[in-house]
Amino acid sequence: LDYGQAAPALYLLITKLSALAFGPGVLSMRFPSLLCYIVSVILFMQILRRTIDSLAARIVGISMFCFNLILLRFSGELKQYMMETMVCIVITYLTLGLIEREGKKPVVLLVFGMISITLSHTAMVVLAMSGIMMIYLYLKSRNTAVLKTIIGCGLTWLVTLLVYYVLFIKNNPVQPFMKQYWTKAGGFGPAELFSAASLQFLRVKLAFLLKAKYIFTPTNAAYNWSILLIPLAFGLWGALRRKPHLVFLSIPLILHFCLSYLHIYPFEFRLALYLVPLVILSAAIGVDEILGLVRLNRNWTGGIMLVLCLWQGWLFRKKYLPIRSEELKTVATVVSKRIKPAEKVWINPDARYAFDYYHQIGAFQCPATSIVKGDPVEKGVSYDRQIVKMNSDTWLLLTHMEKKEVGQIIQKLKAAGYKVADSSFAPSAYGYLVEPGGKH
Secondary structure, X not given: OOOOOOOOHHHHHHHHHXXXXXXXXXXXHHHHHHHHHHHHHHHHHHHHHHHOOOHHHHHHHHHHHXXXXXXXXXXXXXXXXXXXXXXXXXXXXXXXXXXXXXXXXXXXXXXXXXXXXXXXXXHHHHHHHHHHHHHHHHHHHOOHHHHHHHHHHHHHHHHHHHHHHHHHHOOOOOXXXXXXXXXXXXXXXXXXXXXXXXXXXXXXXXXXXXXXXXXXXXXXXHHHHHHHHHHHHHHHHHHHHHXXXXXXXXXXXXHHHHHHHOXXXXXXXXXXXXXXXXXXXXHHHHHHHHHHHHOOOHHHHHHHHHHHHHHHHHHHHHHHOOOOOOOHHHHHHHHHHHOXXXXXXXXXXXXXXXXXXXXXXXXXXXXXXXXXXXXXXXHOOOHHHHHHHHOOOEEEEEEOOOHHHHHHHHHHHHHOOEEEEXXXXXXOEEEEEEEEOOOO
């Protein structure tokens, strides 16, 4: 937390305070993410009550949220994305409440909006949605109190954003690296807006929202699209017919794509995690509309929805739990016990940050002179060629890689005359001792 992190300033401070309060460790630093998830579930249920009439549709909506694998994953990670999701939900909840009060008593939303800018890098696009909803309310009611709320909130949030940008973002030393990283990772939209590459970019990014493990567990691509797009289409129709301000739930998605095309903020699945609740809410509104058209007996409707949700929970438990992380620490600890003085340790680039952390806190001991950090393959030298150039007995520490990729590296090394003399494995982490041919 002391090395120029690119995460929001207040998120870093909260994480630091959690570590001070509960002691330095993995669980204490992950605690803020878990707390954000719990708050998000509670408030999301309140949003469903404000926007949806049918109890069955509310059950569907909250099930989409609670059985969402991506949200669950980030509820237990030392990353800011669950906090950004919570910020989006809180702003949406406060905005809908303000609309019900016709712009009266906006202080809570105004203050939280200021705080949210320091909690979340995506807060401003959600606040823009809030502002547009209030503008719609003013155009509909011509209430001067609403106009004052819009002007007051808008100016306050813009000034807060400007101050925060100058103090924490403009000269952040990580900024150039992050921009280069996300450019290579495909987080920014193509330069040509109307092109085949641009359409492919949009297709891939929208597919993220559809693959976010909603209420059903689809295996077929067409089914995956239809199971969400049909409720979304009905949700748009229902919103236009009953609560037109809910149409603006799509504003953050549109603005995020704009920022990506302008190379200001990338669009990638974890950076867009905050959009998932808005998509779920829109789909739940659509389910509500569909149920209203079908007009099944209320008890039958609720019973069917409840059975579907229990079925989804069973499928989720069977297929996805427990969620396994990349256990580099387990493998590196074994390597530190088995390594001999003449042997080297080669670490693939994606593993080096975790390795450095565990090495600093003394979780395992390897001589610093024996550690070689691999170069990214973008530099033109494949991993196997980097290892062959070392020409020594070498332990490979690999993570953030598919098992197939790891197997290909080992096969190429064997083709170059290397032999695997020892190995250690953990979920999504691999350790191999490879030796030049002819030694054993």
